[in-house]
Amino acid sequence: xxxxxxxxxxxxxxxxxxxxxxxxxxxxxxxxxxxxxxxxxxxxxxxxxxxxxxxxxxxxxxxxxxxxxxxxxxxxxxxxxxxxxxxxxxxxxxxxxxxxxxxxxxxxxxxxxxxxxxxxxxxxxxxxxxxxxxxxxxxxxxxxxxxxxxxxxxxxxxxxxxxxxxxxxx
Amino acid sequence: xxxxxxxxxxxxxxxxxxxxxxxxxxxxxxxxxxxxxxxxxxxxxxxxxxxxxxxxxxxxxxxxxxxxxxxxxxxxxxxxxxxxxxxxxxxxxxxxxxxxxxxxxxxxxxxxxxxxxxxxxxxxxxxxxxxxxxxxxxxxxxxxxxxxxxxxxxxxxxxxxxxxxxxxxxxxxxxxxxxxxxxxxxxxxxxxxxxxxxxxxxxxxxxxxxxxxxxxxxxxxxxxxxxxxxxxxxxxxxxxxxxxxxxxxxxxxxxxxxxxxxxxxxxxxxxxxxxxxxxxxxxxxxxxxxxxxxxxxxxxxxxxxxxxxxxxxxxxxxxxxxxxxxxxxxxxxxxxxxxxxxxxxxxxxxxxxxxxxxxxxxxxxxxxxxxxxxxxxxxxxxxxxxxxxxxxxxxxxxxxxxxxxxxxxxxxxxxxxxxxxxxxxxxxxxxxxxxxxxxxxxxxxxxxxxxxxxxxxxxxxxxxxxxxxxxxxxxxxxxxxxxxxxxxxxxxxxxxxxxxxxxxxxxxxxxxxxxxxxxxxxxxxxxxxxxxxxxxxxxxxxxxxxxxxxxxxxxxx
Numbered sequence: 001x002x003x004x005x006x007x008x009x010x011x012x013x014x015x016x017x018x019x020x021x022x023x024x025x026x027x028x029x030x031x032x033x034x035x036x037x038x039x040x041x042x043x044x045x046x047x048x049x050x051x052x053x054x055x056x057x058x059x060x061x062x063x064x065x066x067x068x069x070x071x072x073x074x075x076x077x078x079x080x081x082x083x084x085x086x087x088x089x090x091x092x093x094x095x096x097x098x099x100x101x102x103x104x105x106x107x108x109x110x111x112x113x114x115x116x117x118x119x120x121x122x123x124x125x126x127x128x129x130x131x132x133x134x135x136x137x138x139x140x141x142x143x144x145x146x147x148x149x150x151x152x153x154x155x156x157x158x159x160x161x162x163x164x165x166x167x168x169x170x
Numbered sequence: 171x172x173x174x175x176x177x178x179x180x181x182x183x184x185x186x187x188x189x190x191x192x193x194x195x196x197x198x199x200x201x202x203x204x205x206x207x208x209x210x211x212x213x214x215x216x217x218x219x220x221x222x223x224x225x226x227x228x229x230x231x232x233x234x235x236x237x238x239x240x241x242x243x244x245x246x247x248x249x250x251x252x253x254x255x256x257x258x259x260x261x262x263x264x265x266x267x268x269x270x271x272x273x274x275x276x277x278x279x280x281x282x283x284x285x286x287x288x289x290x291x292x293x294x295x296x297x298x299x300x301x302x303x304x305x306x307x308x309x310x311x312x313x314x315x316x317x318x319x320x321x322x323x324x325x326x327x328x329x330x331x332x333x334x335x336x337x338x339x340x341x342x343x344x345x346x347x348x349x350x351x352x353x354x355x356x357x358x359x360x361x362x363x364x365x366x367x368x369x370x371x372x373x374x375x376x377x378x379x380x381x382x383x384x385x386x387x388x389x390x391x392x393x394x395x396x397x398x399x400x401x402x403x404x405x406x407x408x409x410x411x412x413x414x415x416x417x418x419x420x421x422x423x424x425x426x427x428x429x430x431x432x433x434x435x436x437x438x439x440x441x442x443x444x445x446x447x448x449x450x451x452x453x454x455x456x457x458x459x460x461x462x463x464x465x466x467x468x469x470x471x472x473x474x475x476x477x478x479x480x481x482x483x484x485x486x487x488x489x490x491x492x493x494x495x496x497x498x499x500x501x502x503x504x505x506x507x508x509x510x511x512x513x514x515x516x517x518x519x520x521x522x523x524x525x526x527x528x529x530x531x532x533x534x535x536x537x538x539x540x541x542x543x544x545x546x547x548x549x550x551x552x553x554x555x556x557x558x559x560x561x562x563x564x565x566x567x568x569x570x571x572x573x574x575x576x577x578x579x580x581x582x583x584x585x586x587x588x589x590x591x592x593x594x595x596x597x598x599x600x601x602x603x604x605x606x607x608x609x610x611x612x613x614x615x616x617x618x619x620x621x622x623x624x625x626x627x628x629x630x631x632x633x634x635x636x637x638x639x640x641x642x643x644x645x646x647x648x649x650x651x652x653x654x655x656x657x658x659x660x661x662x663x664x665x666x667x668x669x670x671x672x673x674x675x676x677x678x679x680x681x682x683x684x685x686x687x688x689x690x691x692x693x694x695x696x697x698x699x700x701x702x703x704x705x706x707x708x709x710x711x712x713x714x715x716x717x718x719x720x721x722x723x724x725x726x727x
Contacts, residue, residue: 064408088208088291090331094407097328102442118192118201118209125327138200149188152177154321155396156447157328163396163447164177164321165454 002112002132003139005120008147010139013132015058015079017112018042037081040065043073051076060112063091067098074105079130084113093126100127100158120146127158171232171533172317172461174282181324182279185286189213190272197269210268212292212330213275214260214285218585221265225288226278230298230316230340231259231536235523238534240281242519248274253519254579255504255512257627258337259297259536260288264583286324291332291418293323293403297339299347300537301499303462304545306491310359310366312342314459315395318450322396329403333410334418336403337375340368349538351383351658352376352630354420355402360389367391372402372432373424376624380660381421384429386436392455394440396448401440405432465531465546470496473549481556483609484567489552496549500530502542502564503574507599509563510592511577512540521562529555538627539576541569572614572681573599576627580620580637581644587620589637589644594618594673601674611681613693617652628652629660632695633680638667646673650680650706651698662703665711672714679710 004013017037020026026045037058038050050057058079059070074080080099082092092111099105110130111123117138120131124147133139156163174182189209196206210216214225226241241261245253248270249263256262266274278284287294296316303311319338323329329336341348342359350356356371368390374383390398406420409427424432472495475485489498502522505511514522522542526534529551530544537543542564547555559565568574575598578584580591595618602608617631621638628634634649645667652661668676683706688697698706 087205088331089412090291090329090333091408091412093328093331094404097404116205117195118205119331122325122327122330145191150181150184150325152180153327154177154181154324155326161447165451165457166447168454168457 002115002135003137005131005133005139005143005146006129009143017058017060017081035078037079040069044069047073061095063089063095065095067095067103071103074099074103074107077105077107079108079110080105081110081112081132082128084111084115087114087116087119089114093122096123096126096128097158101161117142117146121149125153125157125159171234172229172313172458178282178321179279182282182284182286185213185284186272186275186279189275193268193272208290208331211290212287213271214288215268215271216289216585217268218264219581219583222268222271223262223264223583224266224271224274224285225256225260225262226283226285227288227295228259228261228283228536229320230296230302230313231300231538232313233534233536235526235532235534237281237283238519238523238526240277240283242516242523244274244277245516245519252513252515254510255514255536255540255542257538257540257576257578257625258295259300259538260295261536262579264579289335290330291334291336292330293326293332293336293338296320296323297337297348297353297538299341299343300535300539300543301347301490301545302342302535303464304492304494304497304499305343305347306493307344308342308493309344309361310342311459311462312340312357312359313462314455315357315359315392316340317458317461318454319395319399322399322448326403328400329407332403332407333412334415334420336406336420338399346654346656346658349627349630349654349658350374352380352627352654353383355399356383357395359392362389365391368395370398372436373421373429375419375421376627376629377419378416378622378624379419379421380624380629381425382658382660383421384424386429386433393450394444396450397443397446398436398440400448401436401443404439405435409435465533467494467497467546468548470548470550472496473552475549475552480567481553483605484556484565485552487567487569487571488565489547492546494546498547498549498552500544500547500552500555501537501569502544502559503566503569504541504564505568505574505599506563506566507573507603508596510579511575511595514542518562518564521558522564525555525558539569539574541574567605568608570613570615571608572602572611572616572677573608574615575599576615576617576631578618578620578625580618580626584620584625586623587637588622588639589620589646590670591618591620591626591635591637594635594637594646594670597670597674598677601678611685611694613695615654615695616677627654630654630658631661632698633677634661635673640667644670646670648676648680648710650703651695653695664703664707668714675713676710679713680706683709 026041339348339353340357352374358369370387371383372386535543581587618635619626619628630652649661
């Protein structure tokens with residue numbers, strides 16, 4: 001069970017992520033009740049059913065999933081989880097930037113998968129605000145120091161829309 | 171040159187602390203080797219054949235004497251007393267201990283230096299022309315915008331885990347000296363209708379698949395540099411291949427989509443970013459540009475040197491035209507015959523630092539040809555400098571000549587290499603040790619890489635040499651006709667590879683063809699373009715067949 005970091009502290013995760021088994025299809029699998037993070041394919045196949053049966057809806061995106069597919073649906077989601085298949089796969093950084101800056105998604109944006117201490121700073125900057133740290137890693141230490149290796153940044157990003165050069169004292 | 175502001179100092183110091191903690195966690199097992207690898211690479215730290223290698227950034231090749239003295243101290247304290255300048259204007263140390271690297275980074279931070287993003291799949295050191303700001307053919311000084319790009323790319327949160335490494339070069343001169351056609355992004359500063367901007371090239375690169383870049387946009391006003399680069403990088407980050415490291419560079423994406431479709435994606439993305447907060451302000455440009463003002467030149471006139479031959483040869487080859495009358499840019503050659511190209515001892519670093527202080531406003535530059543440049547030298551000071559440079563092995567007058575070889579460290583040091591490159595460079599230098607003969611051969615660029623990654627830029631050498639591994643033996647493939655500059659192109663393979671022992675003769679045979687065929691004053695590359703590869707091929711391999719026949723006869727006898 002991954003450990004969830006939120007607001008720079010460890011916390012209990014109320015959400016369950018639905019997985020489509022190898023003998024199931026998005027069209028036919030049973031939709032469990034409760035706070036569920038649905039894979040994109042299930043959301044696309046069962047949208048109306050999910051909206052009717054769930055007050056709180058989460059969405060799971062793989063790195064590389066097209067955001068245009070859900071651009072009009074963002075208001076439905078309390079949480080969007082984006083998967084890092086490997087921590088060196090950086091596509092989720094651009095996806096998060098686009099969700100926050102282009103599509104103005106304001107719900108929880110969660111990093112899941114190969115999520116490690118040394119990438120938390122970058123994840124926070126592009127707009128993630130919860131982090132399912134990889135199993136076996138020191139979540140308390142990561143929550144305490146992983147977000148603050150640097151006290152400022154040059155570039156604009158989701159967490160700071162103004163680049164440093166526009167924030168200089170006149 | 172640029173001097174750190176409060177934020178620059180703060181970030182570099184924080185990086186030292188961060189890396190110190192990462193090394194600690196790796197040593198204690200909290201970080202696995204796989205988790206630590208990208209972190210150390212983004213600090214320029216490789217694990218190599220004999221010891222780790224640490225690559226230190228020299229942003230756009232600019233350095234001051236204080237920094238060079240610090241590198242001398244690092245070379246003495248943590249290495250074996252020398253360093254190696256690279257073809258991306260950086261410096262590498264081949265013998266530090268991993269445990270010492272945080273301490274080395276702390277030393278560097280004291281003099282406004284670092285090893286940030288000198289490796290890894292991120293935006294690398296921004297490179298430019300070593301004569302930026304002083305070149306006689308300069309249109310616009312590229313350094314302020316190179317520094318603005320450096321800051322923007324440092325710890326960029328969205329682009330620190332790209333599919334593969336990403337290299338940007340800027341040129342502000344009529345003749346391109348920054349190899350812009352062979353970078354992931356190449357930028358040509360230019361004026362159009364009174365406005366300053368860039369021609370943007372994309373998708374060039376050497377390595378396994380050498381490709382000349384293509385024009386992505388004919389003119390981009392300078393204010394939009396960062397937003398436009400962001401658009402390019404975002405398209406690449408999302409769509410570049412991640413399934414195969416050999417096909418992960420942006421050049422492969424550009425080839426796969428075609429330049430028009432790639433440009434459409436970039437322009438569509440840029441439409442959204444254009445005029446956003448990352449648009450560079452006039453105030454920021456001026457703040458940075460103020461660091462690159464002209465030094466306090468004296469009013470002097472051109473100086474007529476003595477006709478002493480050795481001195482005159484050195485002037486002919488190793489000085490370049492300057493914007494100011496009475497001044498030159500002087501290249502101190504790190505291509506002394508028998509010494510690894512680009513290698514520099516701690517003593518030489520200190521001597522160059524002294525020369526820079528005394529004769530060139532305390533600043534110097536590193537070229538992608540792996541030499542050191544004193545950019546603002548009064549012509550009347552040249553005799554005094556020549557004496558000191560000569561006494562210290564820094565005055566070999568072979569800039570742009572056959573033995574001024576560009577060469578990677580190769581199999582002697584580098585883990586990636588398939589073959590050693592330094593012994594081949596040394597054997598060629600030994601074979602062509604006669605200066606008069608070298609001057610007669612004239613302009614000829616010989617580039618050697620120890621493997622397909624092409625750090626020695628063999629593809630763009632007039633003569634290129636690539637080390638290959640055939641059944642665990644070292645062989646060398648020769649290309650002819652590559653060139654850098656405005657007409658940059660990739661060389662053609664002459665034929666089957668040669669053994670190391672055959673290399674000096676092979677080069678000699680290539681030179682024979684050139685000398686026999688050249689028209690008056692025609693340089694090697696022009697003769698090659700005129701007569702093509704066939705005469706070279708015939709002569710080189712004819713000799714080889716004879717040798718092989720002789721060998722078989724001897725063996726049969």
